[in-house]
Amino acid sequence: MGRKPQDQTSRETLAREAGPVRRWLTGYFRRRVRDDDEVEDLVQDVFTRIVARDSEESVGHLGGYVLRTAASVLADRARRRAVRRSDLHVVLDTDRMGDDELDPERVLSGREDLHAVTAALLSLPERTRTVFVLRRLEGQRHADIARHLGISISAVEKHMVRAMRHLSAEMEKRDGA
Structure with missing residues (x-):
């Protein structure tokens, strides 16, 4: 079975409100994530989930839906980091470790x-x-x-x-x- 198309009103609403929502999401994630490089990825993930949702129903309250989606994206990120134990990863310091070819x-x-x-x-x-x-x-x-x-x-x-x-x-x- 194929994906059901979203109704036109919902798409128009998403397109019109994307700019302010993007700014709000960026601030939301910056307050919760230390790595600024991840913020844009998380914002993009929220938009991807919203656009890919498999429903013909329009979103009643876009702000609440975006907030729930952003919280879900953040929770998924935390689960992935816990599984991968990424808090224990260390950035390679090429000045100290050297990036020379191995002798x-x-x-x-x-x-x-x-x-x-x-x-x-x-x-x-x-x-x-x-x-x-x-x-x-x-x-x-x-x-x-x-x-x-x-x-x-x-x-x-x-x-x-x-x-x-x-x-x-x-x-x-x-x-x-």
Whole structure:
């Protein structure tokens, strides 16, 4: 089945009120979104949803409908960000990280470092390694790790200290060799 066309009155109303609505939406999203680059995308998403709505009924109160749609777009954005954990993403600083081509020697050195860290991690006792991985790689809190493993928070802290000391000593041995 195809999409039902909107009635002409509804389209004319949308066209006539698009300018003020766009300005209002821009302000609405700027107050709620930190990234100005996203504001225009969100405004466009609202208009796309309004135009694509599958209904022959005209909108009774356009302002209320736009507000509900904008809130829905914002909620969808929040869900996407939560799923993608985009709040944890870090912008690549090319000044610090460099944007040079990868030097084969640097790649080899990086691989050797990775193998050394992996070997050092694998040489830890299993519980200490598990605590370290849950904390440093998974980002879990000490209390959550303690609850998950059935140990005290103090024990989690002691395992972390043991792991850090061991890894530091292993890396110092490697760098000194």
